[in-house]
Amino acid sequence: xxxxxxxxxxxxxxxxxxxxxxxxxxxxxxxxxxxxxxxxxxxxxxxxxxxxxxxxxxxxxxxxxxxxxxxxxxxxxxxxxxxxxxxxxxxxxxxxxxxxxxxxxxxxxxxxxxxxxxxxxxxxxxxxxxxxxxxxxxxxxxxxxxxxxxxxxxxxxxxxxxxxxxxxxxxxxxxxxxxxxxxxxxxxxxxxxxxxxxxxxxxxxxxxxxxxxxxxxxxxxxxxxxxxxxxxxxxxxxxxxxxxxxxxxxxxxxxxxxxx
Numbered sequence: 001x002x003x004x005x006x007x008x009x010x011x012x013x014x015x016x017x018x019x020x021x022x023x024x025x026x027x028x029x030x031x032x033x034x035x036x037x038x039x040x041x042x043x044x045x046x047x048x049x050x051x052x053x054x055x056x057x058x059x060x061x062x063x064x065x066x067x068x069x070x071x072x073x074x075x076x077x078x079x080x081x082x083x084x085x086x087x088x089x090x091x092x093x094x095x096x097x098x099x100x101x102x103x104x105x106x107x108x109x110x111x112x113x114x115x116x117x118x119x120x121x122x123x124x125x126x127x128x129x130x131x132x133x134x135x136x137x138x139x140x141x142x143x144x145x146x147x148x149x150x151x152x153x154x155x156x157x158x159x160x161x162x163x164x165x166x167x168x169x170x171x172x173x174x175x176x177x178x179x180x181x182x183x184x185x186x187x188x189x190x191x192x193x194x195x196x197x198x199x200x201x202x203x204x205x206x207x208x209x210x211x212x213x214x215x216x217x218x219x220x221x222x223x224x225x226x227x228x229x230x231x232x233x234x235x236x237x238x239x240x241x242x243x244x245x246x247x248x249x250x251x252x253x254x255x256x257x258x259x260x
Contacts, residue, residue: 013031013032013037014037014040014041014043014044015041015044015047015048016028016031017031017032017033017037017038017041018041018042018043018044018045018047018048019044019048019051021038021041022045022048022084022087022155023048023052023083023084023085023087024082024083024084024085025051025083040187042159042162042187042191043187043190043191044190044194045155045156045158045159045191046152046153046155046156046159046191046192046194046195047152047194047195048155049151049152049153049154049155049156049195050148050149050151050152050194050195050198052080052083052084052151053147053148053149053150053151053152054147054148055079055083056076056077056079056080056083056147056148056151057076057144057145057147057148059072059075059076059079060072060073060075060076060143060144060147061144063075063076069137069140070133070137073133073136073137073143074133076136076147077129077132077133077136080151087238088158088238088239088241088242089125089128089129089238089242090235090238091234091235091236091237091238091239091241091242092121092124092125092128092235092238092239092242092243093117093121093122093124093125094111094112094113094114094117094121094235094238094239095112095124095235095236095238095239096118096120096121096123096124096125096239097111097112097114097117097118097119097120097121098111098112098235099120099228099229100118100120101118101120105168105229105230108228108229109168109169109229109233112233112235128242128243128246131246131249131250132245132246132249135246135249135250135252135253136249138253138256138257139249139252139253139256140256142252142256145201145202146248146249146252148198149195149198149199149202149210150245150248150249150252151245152194152195152198153195153210153214153244153248154241154242154244154245154248155241156191156192156194156195157214157217157218157240157241157244158237158238158240158241158244159191159237160188160191160192160218161218161221161222161225161232161236161237161240162232162237163188164222165222165225165226165231165232166230166231166232167231167232167233168229168230168231168232168233169233199211205255206252206255209251209252209254209255210248210251210252212251213247213248213251214244214248216247217240217243217244217247218244221240221243221244225240
């Protein structure tokens with residue numbers, strides 16, 4: 001194969017690998033896999049997020065033609081769960097159970113490895129889902145664009161934590177292990193370059209508000225995770241995505257209400 005075609009082919013394969021790992025969307029069976037390739041594919045997580053957000057927005061637009069808007073928003077959120085297999089929500093529930101019920105580092109990690117969902121996890125899942133539903137419903141016409149942009153920004157923020165925190169694990173088997181190795185600095189640049197240009201299409205005041213809450217969420221998550229586990233796990237990254245997503249919706253809603 002020509003060297004000119006090797007690079008785009010490799011990038012396409014990495015994107016497909018990221019899509020397969022972070023969603024339930026089918027990819028070509030010929031897509032190569034290795035822990036190293038999966039590690040490299042993390043640079044496309046924000047792009048995968050934008051695609052997933054766009055599909056949710058499409059569901060919202062189509063459903064809103066036939067159903068009340070509140071139901072359309074609910075269906076778009078459910079479609080997101082189907083598309084990802086509740087990948088990030090699972091991390092949120094495990095994190096809430098582990099950090100809420102564990103006292104020692106080992107006990108927290110042990111609880112997070114348990115497949116059962118406890119009280120803390122159920123409360124976290126219900127609360128976050130309910131607030132996201134009501135926030136998007138209140139955003140009205142802004143909800144479509146919010147679904148797309150927030151899906152990319154929240155995932156970029158979550159994966160960025162891997163650049164500043166060490167990886168923690170109870171044993172060698174973990175859902176996060178393939179992306180736990182050291183990522184190159186240029187991968188961090190790629191993660192953000194996929195999503196930041198979309199901020200150009202929203203008002204500057206909203207852009208600054210979203211960037212401010214992103215920075216605040218990143219800082220708070222960094223210090224909280226470092227104090228609780230001295231690092232991150234796959235579950236903590238999933239929780240970070242959910243918390244950041246919720247924070248962005250709320251800030252967007254505050255901005256939207258001020259415009260009225």
